[in-house]
Amino acid sequence: MTNSAHPRPVIAIDWGTSSLRGARLGTNGQVLESREFSRGILTVPPGQFEAVFYEHFGDWMQAEAALCLISGMAGSRQGWQEAPYCPCPAGFAELGQHLLWLQPHRIALVPGLSCMGQDALHTPDVMRGEEVQIFGALQLAGRDSATLVLPGTHSKWVQVEHGRVTQFSTFMTGEVYALLSQHSILGKTLDLNGAFDEAAFVQGVDQSQTAGSVLHHLFAVRTLGLFERLSAAALPSYLSGLLIGEELRQQTVSADAAPVILIGNNALTLRYTLALQHLGIACQSLGAEATWVGLFALATAC
């Protein structure tokens, strides 16, 4: 992984389930132009990926010798073409060796990572797209070992040792929050238009650390509303605190370890920062730029 100038124009694409983002990068990796579309892979009929790609980025690809790397769910079975998972432990070099070329030396899919869990049954886990953010974030933070957290629909907790991802775990925190707040009985009591309420959020984090199951704690979102102990506008923050707190509950990050690296949008990393600090765990945040840094580094190594 180097920062050396890259002689070819690099087009970095992050094609996820619900969105399609791209950046045209300069010879030092700087973002010259970026675009974002609501054209996640779920909106693309089979066989139409190439057409959709050129429709949105064809002009960029006209540059002589343009090199395009695509990360995310575009490499899944439901995507452009399946790029088999790269098994962990895996580092930046393994990722580069497993690129799936759609057009030789011109367009490639970045594979996701898989790992076998540390439980007795070695339950598998997978990621697609986060691997690029991880290596980008490590470069930005100047570290080669870290615990990284990528909050989102499916949060990832990742262990990196000496530049290689050794183990990771997915938590369905974001999706469970969306389901409960929009489709469950809890949705009848809470007001999703309420502003973020830090006190209610921290109260939820605290409650999640007490004995009993999250399946029980969740019902308090209803009863605290029913008994007017929390306002309808504060309940979404309380629910968020409960679920993020549950995700953090059994993490084995010691308080004197190096700061956890959080990667994500501001709204989410703010909540995780609050929860982690409340539990005495230091952290630092990085934004979506990690994706472009990671893809540029991969392109540089091609």
Add this chain to the structure above:
Amino acid sequence: MTNSAHPRPVIAIDWGTSSLRGARLGTNGQVLESREFSRGILTVPPGQFEAVFYEHFGDWMQAEAALCLISGMAGSRQGWQEAPYCPCPAGFAELGQHLLWLQPHRIALVPGLSCMGQDALHTPDVMRGEEVQIFGALQLAGRDSATLVLPGTHSKWVQVEHGRVTQFSTFMTGEVYALLSQHSILGKTLDLNGAFDEAAFVQGVDQSQTAGSVLHHLFAVRTLGLFERLSAAALPSYLSGLLIGEELRQQTVSADAAPVILIGNNALTLRYTLALQHLGIACQSLGAEATWVGLFALATAC
């Protein structure tokens, strides 16, 4: 609570969120006739409860001196009229004293129960309808102290000591199962038409007892499908085992305690019986008849 013959015809009604059930009981509490309609309170416009009631049970109410008791969500804020919760500890006598008479000595709503949790914040919990099943089940089992479990959309774990409900906890197990299997990404991998798979269910129960959060374990429903370690038809049973196992994970029932009393339909009590026995906890099951027994006993005491 007695079994003595009751001189007046008793109409027992269980009016919940999604269904309306009724039974006409004989002088010894035996079910003479029963009816069930898809007319839960969510289908009834405000002000129409009396009309809907007479539409379905008016003929039964023509019997001279008929006495009707109604339990369930009909007594909630969204129901016929709000019957305020009876605070725990509460026994059969307190329940009888807090009946809300809609027509004096003729039609009454049975109140639900509330309790304050044993956590530092005394988070409240509530039930409506289950209280009648609890007292009915105790009578059927000939016990006045027990741990009772009422599986369902919102499972209830209940402590009864010397005939009084002292504490209970709600778990959103059934609702979370429905949301995840029907509306989450997990729904894309699992086949809800699969028959119940006992081995996969028990595998889920085992996984739920291991370290880590249920928010992580849930993602295995996706990856075990993706890696073809479980068939699509077996995945719903695995998910069910994970969630029921999570509900059971921190229960403090000791293996040498008297059997837990399970109240519910056959399909659900079978799963809870499997999970409890797998974890070394003895149990006995009772069906919906507990509702009629409980309402008849309340009517007898009027």
